[in-house]
Amino acid sequence: MNRRLESEPESGPASTSQRAAPVGEYDLVIIGAGLTGLSLACWLLQLAEDGQATLPRVCFLEPRTSYSNDRTWCFWDLEPHPFRDLITHRWFRWEVSQGDQTACQSDRAAAYAMLPADVLYRYALAKIEEIPAFDLHLGVTVSGVEHTDDGALVSADQRRWQAKSVIDTRPPDKGQLMSGVGFWQVFSGLEVTCPKHGFDTSTATLMDFQPGYPHPCFLYLLPLDEDHFLIEWTAFQPEKESASDYRSDLELWLQRQNLGYYEVTREESGSLPMLRMPTAQSFGRVIRAGVGAGWMRAATGYHFVSCQRGSAALARQILAAHASGDWRLQDPTVRAGWLDWMDSVFLRALKRHPDKAPQWFVGLFAATSAAQMSRFMNDQPRWRDALAVASALPPGPFVRAVLPW
Template sequence: MQTDLDLLIIGAGCAGLSLGVQLAKMKERAPKVLLLEQRTVYENDRTWCFWGQQENAYSDLVNHEWSKLTIQSKKEAISLDCSFAPYQILSSDRFYEKALQSIALNPLLDLRMGSSLLKEPKWQQGWWYFETTFGQLRTKSVVDTRPKALHDLKRTKLWQSFLGYEIECDQARFDPNTAVLMDFYKANSEFVGFNYVLPQSEKRALIEFTVFAEQPYLEDDLVDKLEESVAQYIGSQGYRILRKESGMIPMGLAIDDISSSTPDAHPSYIRAGLTAGAARPATGYAFQRIQHWAVQCANSLSQSGVPTTHAKDFFLLRKMDDIFLNVIRNNPELGPSLFMALFSRVDCKRVVRFLSDQGSLLDYLSVVKALPATPFLKEILKISRH
């Protein structure tokens, strides 16, 4: 028996669930939607961070926030007061629970766990035809949030790879009011590495080791450095690992890698999520950007029946991110000094707006002025020759 749908969402992770929540809000005006998800259970497998802004989605669910940030290298340390927009953390279990509850309230949306595609779809006479593990279906539109394979992302400018442990110590060790945004590993020609430490109590913190590099680092590649980081922050005292998280975020996808959706590039079939341009290229921040996209995509489906992919950043921001990523990729040994210059020379409010995609022209000019000219001019000259 064949199921007819208005929309199929392939993958019910952050992007898929966020869109589902927005569609569920439409109540009886919502399209008939199926969310197809391979996993059989949702676990607390990741966290998302962002600066507190009035318009943020899910701000009522955040686990913790910090009014002070530290950025440090082997040579200096910078302390920032971000009480005007506290740095916030949201655990995935809270988001999943809220999203699943919202979707379950609308009978026009159905989530199928433990399900997957058996074949890639066929387009015929206005419908996409799918074979899945629970049967055949056809749908008018598709939002595909499955991550692309690494071999399909070879032209990505830079990769952000990370591995983290959420730990609980036997004794008080952390300041729960201060997050360590970047504690840089020694400068080298292979990668930009730093510790990322988010304490949620005096005894409990998420400690991650993060790498910006031309190629992605697998979890096994980062274990030793993460364990060095944990020892650096807690010394020899006892601790237990509550959970771990890891990931690889593409920074600076090739334009046609973002825009490609199907062999026919049909407008009714779009891709979404991290490997489709959800993350800010120069930072990797994605959660609030995904929420903005979910609202826009739901509105598009409501008005035209056709989904929309992630909106492009405006030209100046795209070029700034592009040049910055080129500099880091070609000169990773400069990474610590570049970030230290950014945070030490630019007013904190301007930096936060810039990193939160809310910067003004003056904010962007302040960032440009703060960074050393020579490596950036070299990249600009390279671009101008092409």
């Protein structure tokens, strides 16, 4: 059993007047056991098994004391990753609409997939528990990381962990979030049980733009089966805090659908930064990973797929470091730089013309194919996909957004 709570020290209690001694020595400390930390754990296991490599000693530090079903990850299911068998729903058809205009795409080879967080958490935590080389410490909020001659020292309250290398998956700090253009993607979602709700279960509604708001607002609707659906109200707004109460907008919308009996069974909400993170965050033996390292796509808020790509690349480096003894890890490249540039231009244009968002998004999905959009959204477009996307958008506002004035 490798899972410990902060209130269960491994050695005797540390004196508060003394500088506490390191309590653990590891090859690697991973700060944060959210999506990135747990993805790293599962990629390490999978790649070590495939290559018959030995695992390094890894310590995961996480403030939570328990995990809940706090989010659902959706993405286009185009490439393998350790959680593929855990996907609970797939839609081969998706649409974007505004009033009576709808752009629809479908492709049997490109599913829009959904993976509930509790399923992934349960799977990854069970894997960590099975592996003697892995220790997960829950209830630990890291407060400092110091560089040492041969690695780094991580501290939390009176406890310290020495490692040859550290991967820091904590969310972006305030300084990072101050920079850059962009919006906040603020959303409020409900999972609803409603017998015979009548929404088309073969189609995911990615965006159904709602009129009458100062910034782009849309509904996101995933029919899970004939009796259940997930619905989210999303806004692209300049501030992190929502000025309006989207939960009540959502309730009002539900009431207007004349659904009859329905029951809300789960809620999820979030505020995702839609901006290009500053790049130079990693230093020496401490590597940033996850949303804090800019892995999330600025223009969409999608992160799951780039997280798998980044975690796989880091896990390969970790196994090589364990074999060679050279623990200088490098930041992985999760997507081409020109895609980040395209996103910045798109967000700049959108910021100047928020009222055009519905028209631009519907036009974009109408002028491209499902294969092109799924590759583009998943950060792996071919040149022709990127060209199709660029030429689907009106040139004037985007050319002006490229110019520095």
